[in-house]
Amino acid sequence: MDIEAWVWWLIGAAGLGIPLVLTAMPEFGMFAVGALAAAGVAGLGGGVVSQVLVFVVVSVALIAVVRPIANRHLSQQPAHATGIEALKGRQAVVLERVDGSGGRIKLAGEVWSARALDGDTSYEPGQQVDVVEIDGATAVVL
Known part of the structure; x- marks a missing residue:
């Protein structure tokens, strides 16, 4: 064969x-x-x-x-940021006072725990803040 x-x-x-x-x-x-x-x-x-x-x-x-x-x-990096990367740089509205120890914001239609980037700064409800980074489940804002 x-x-x-x-x-x-x-x-x-x-x-x-x-x-x-x-x-x-x-x-x-x-x-x-x-x-x-x-x-x-x-x-x-x-x-x-x-x-x-x-x-x-x-x-x-x-x-x-x-x-x-x-x-x-x-x-190549993805053309559009996704997940946590997509939230960095976005604006949010303070719901509960945000300072160095914590607070709450509304980010992309969801309520997030947040803390101020500068521990000595605080943001009052209704203020606009910018998301600098996401640390776990907490948005760090400026």
Whole structure:
């Protein structure tokens, strides 16, 4: 029983897909696509040299093109702040006197515990304050 070359390339592609899933290293996926391309060449009757050449060219091209794009996307900050980061810099209304030891504000439609950034400063109900940071479940205001 003689197995054709394109079957070996498919087995190789599947073999390269396993570490892709286990390690989350996208390079293995790019090599798997190269193996699929070589399987196509083998299925069309291409020789061993052309199969290996297609495998190498497709794999290297994918790594050269896709990897920098993926790294760029991973290093970018999200366009919109979410969660706690979205609350920093927003304005709030004081509901209960806020000083260095505590108080209550209305921030983004919700009631939050708050404390003044400067422990000697206090804010009275109705005043507008700016949220400087979120410390746990407490908004630090200025």
